[in-house]
Every structure is written in structure tokens, then in C-alpha cells.
Amino acid sequence: EAQVTQNPRYLITVTGKKLTVTCSQNMNHEYMSWYRQDPGLGLRQIYYSMNVEVTDKGDVPEGYKVSRKEKRNFPLILESPSPNQTSLYFCASRRVGESGEAFFGQGTRLTVV
Amino acid sequence: AQSVTQPDIHITVSEGASLELRCNYSYGATPYLFWYVQSPGQGLQLLLKYFSGDTLVQGIKGFEAEFKRSQSSFNLRKPSVHWSDAAEYFCAVGGGSYIPTFGRGTSLIVHP
Numbered sequence: 001e002a003q004v005t006q007n008p009r010y011l012i013t014v015t016g017k018k019l020t021v022t023c024s025q026n027m028n029h030e031y032m033s034w035y036r037q038d039p040g041l042g043l044r045q046i047y048y049s050m051n052v053e054v055t056d057k058g059d060v061p062e063g064y065k066v067s068r069k070e071k072r073n074f075p076l077i078l079e080s081p082s083p084n085q086t087s088l089y090f091c092a093s094r095r096v097g098e099s100g101e102a103f104f105g106q107g108t109r110l111t112v113v
Numbered sequence: 114a115q116s117v118t119q120p121d122i123h124i125t126v127s128e129g130a131s132l133e134l135r136c137n138y139s140y141g142a143t144p145y146l147f148w149y150v151q152s153p154g155q156g157l158q159l160l161l162k163y164f165s166g167d168t169l170v171q172g173i174k175g176f177e178a179e180f181k182r183s184q185s186s187f188n189l190r191k192p193s194v195h196w197s198d199a200a201e202y203f204c205a206v207g208g209g210s211y212i213p214t215f216g217r218g219t220s221l222i223v224h225p
Contacts, residue, residue, distance in 0.1 A: 042217030043203065090156060101147050102213050104157040
């Protein structure tokens, strides 16, 4: 089954404690992206990657890091989380160069206290 | 730069009534347009998409959308809303080599 898998689904952490949210897709998509969703602000793009070892900032990259060492994986790293990063995070993937839609993971609900 | 505007933050309809959710876009070329639905606690699911051809596209769950180039719009419609349609709806533009851009979403409330 074609899917994007995020882990964990829920996470509560303390300020300053480094964390990683994993994202994996099994569709051999070149493009992967991270979004955060906040009430009234919709989906805002954090980082995206057009292929292995190619990443770029989205609209709200501050406080986040990503890496793309393998095509299927695109982890999101918060080196020193702060309460304003409490949000719902989505990973997405799609094939570059086509009209195809983005496929989304189920989301990760992060709370930073 | 591409952008998407969903002018309605909330829409309330009665069950069985018709529905139209508005979406306006800005895009430098022929747009690829999408509507996604997000049910509570769930990820985003694609309802329908447009990239060429017939400007009226049919999607899942009885939804349709019409692309109007002259108005830069891609409004979502459903003739008769069901209580299970209550959700957040997102319009998006992007495709090819373009990074998808999402609107802020419209929350649909369905009254019995």
C-alpha cells in the first residue's frame, strides 16, 4: 500500500530537549516536504526536498533542520524545541515533474512544555 | 509567486443543503489545482484535482470543482451535504516542478 508514515503520532517534550520526527514514503517520490498546521494559519511549509541531498527552506524554517540521505526518508529535527513549536506536523511526498497530488502522513501532534 | 486564498474561514450549512467553498489562486503558468479534506485527527486526503482538460472535475464523496481561468478560481461544490462532510477543506496549487502551496483552510460545520 502506498503510504507516508510518520512517527511518533504524539509527542510531549520539554524545552531544549532535542527530538526527531521521522517520515518515510514507499512510493519512490523525489519530492518530500514538512508542514506545520496551526489554527487559523493553515498549512505552512517548513522545509522541502526535491531529491536526495537537496533540501531547501520553506516559509517557516527557523528552529528546524532536515536531512535527506535516502530517497525514502526525510526526518525533521528540532535541536532545541521551544513552546512556540507546539503544533501539528505533516510530512508529504509527491513525484516531481507530474501533475500528481501530494500524499500526506497521518500527522504528529507535538507539545513542547 | 504562487498563492491560494480561501476567503471563508468557517462555513455552516444544514444537512441536505448545497455547498460551495471558494478558492482563488495566483500562479504563473497553467495551474495544477487540488482540494484536500482533513477530518478531525486525520491527515489530508485528496478530494479531486485539475491540471488540464474539462474544467469541471469530479472527485470522491460526491464533490466537484470548476476551474475558471478568467476568475482565477477553483470552487468546490456538493449538491447535498451529509453530516460526515464536516471537516477542514484545503485548496492547493502546484505541480510539475512547483512546490505545492496551500490555502489557510475552510472549516465546514454541518447542522442536522
